Amino acid sequence: MVSVIICEKNNAAQRVAAILSKGSYRKTFINKVPVLRFPWNGTECAVIGMRGHILNFDYPDEFKSWNLDDLEELVRTSPIKSPTAGWLINALKKLAKEADEVIVATDFDREGELIGAEAVSIMELSPDVKIQRARFSALTGPEIRNAFDNIIDLNINLATAAETRQIVDLAWGAVLTRFMSTATGMMGADFLSVGRVQSPTLALVVDREKDIEVFEPKPFWEILVDLEKGRHFFAKHVHGVFWEKGPADKVLETVKDAKTANVLEYIAEEKNERPPSPFNTTQFLAEVSRMGISASRAMAVAERLYTDGLISYPRTDNMVYPSTLPLKNILKELMKSGFAKEAEEILAQEKLRPTRGKKQTTDHPPIHPVGAATKERLTGDNWRIYELVVRRFLATLAPDALVLRKEARFDIEGEEFQSHGHETLDEGWYSYYPYIKHNDVFMPELKKGEEVNVVGVRGREGKTEPPRRFTQGVLIREMERLGLGTKSTRHEIVQKLYDRGYVEGTNIAPTNTGRTIIQALEDNADMISKPDMTKQLEDDMTEIENGKKKQDEVVSESQEMLAKSLGVLLTHKDDIRKEVQDALKEQSQIARCPKCKEGDLVIRRSKRGKRFVGCTSYPDCTNTYPLPQFGTIVPHEDDCKTCKGPQIKVIAKRRRPELMCLDMSCKANEKRKNSRANKK
């Protein structure tokens, strides 16, 4: 009797085998795929790990080429599943021949249920093989043992719900992506993508930019007085900001010759400041973004640190350490790291009292260190991110900071002013976590009725500021708030917007193309540009899970809506083509051609798909320049100081944006190259 146990990934397979076998499993291989074997409760178990989804939906071959004519048919075409990890599927098929029983032990969520169902479908089991489900939400001894002692059935509805999402996402994504790309002639590497998550995310960026553009700064006035008792400090008029100059001037006139301020009230109190909560993925990415590291880069580094056994699994929603997490052992482990001193201090506390975040889930623990590393062992961003994770962990266990907050109100010539002070008495967790700034603001101790010297009176004119552009961290937080994407996909989606040339900059701004795409979608296929579509899909999936709806119903309802949207898009396809092409033209425009001085230099593609810069006066002007084949090309305003020719900025993945002269033979480029080589 052999029980085949299916896990979501190799790591989980190892944990399950280790726990059930109490560490004494045999590691065997089928086609180089590890299969972990051991006896358990009278049966022989064989545990195998998947690699997430091992099947993917795609359209039949007759829809391989993209054209506008068959899009209406594509809407109603069922996609078919094809394997993504061939060797693993072959191994699974071989293992299936041994199976008397199958236990699906993937993550306990929709996608996990589907991953299990996919594996079962691949195995082509005979009907007398029992298929069961072990349901656990953490890879810990008690959870796993409990799950295998209380086996349940595979929940097909749950798997079907996830599968329905796949079908709907592919249909909308493929049909609208193909429409946008073919209607505008943007084929090949420059295609224009549309999707349930990426398009509403892009719309967030576009909407923010519009808010910034229509923003009109509003002037305001504040009245400040400079006071002195031992040292200088200041107070503000209690009215706060004045939106009119008149009343502000009136106050200023009243107090301008004042010599003393009378203390009406003085309050000083000591306050504890709790440390920040444990890291989930979103919080981690928010912090990383402030360090100037992109979200996708940070996740790649975190993945590496995870597989190297230095930090825990980086994809989690959880902000509360489970009670089973061995905090003390982790601190002891960190004694071997570059943070030995800090770890020792934290360990020396009588009791460990970790902070808790707002979200508690059971998928994975918050991101925390699991192994020790030193600065010599890790380089660059690897070290910076490891350090961040360690310091965050230490901070969540560190003592509160103690601050003295002071507040006072003053009477000056019948006008009321107020002042605040902030003094750190005990650094507490701040000393472990230097990423959050906390500046002291001086204010002396005062007594009610006391008089202090007025040494100056100032009226200050200010202007309201427009809303800020999103950083990657803030955008990812906003996506989470709106239910867009998951902990594992949000950073990829943001990266995708850059890769498609829809957005640019550290402070994220839409490109012309990005704006035009959103405009076209909002005018013609509104649904896909709003987060509501995700909400609707979530509701439909819940109904499928409850057995209230069938997959076919949800898919055909979705097809109806997609068909309608496509119809509208097709009737406006000429307008859309023109708008997008105009936007692209503007975006690909580098500069006036320095050779013929008549045409414009624009980014073009050769017949073989290589991009280069050519002149719009071609064939009269044959001026061309080669371009790097990777990264986004952005024109730069200033001409090169050396050759006076146009410059470009190249923004490539995993590299710092690079300013270069369009003319490769210009000496300025050589200089840059050399100085880079010297740095290495």
Place this chain on the structure above:
DNA sequence: GCAAGGTC
């Protein structure tokens, strides 16, 4: 060559 979701 499309999406989004798992995972590496």
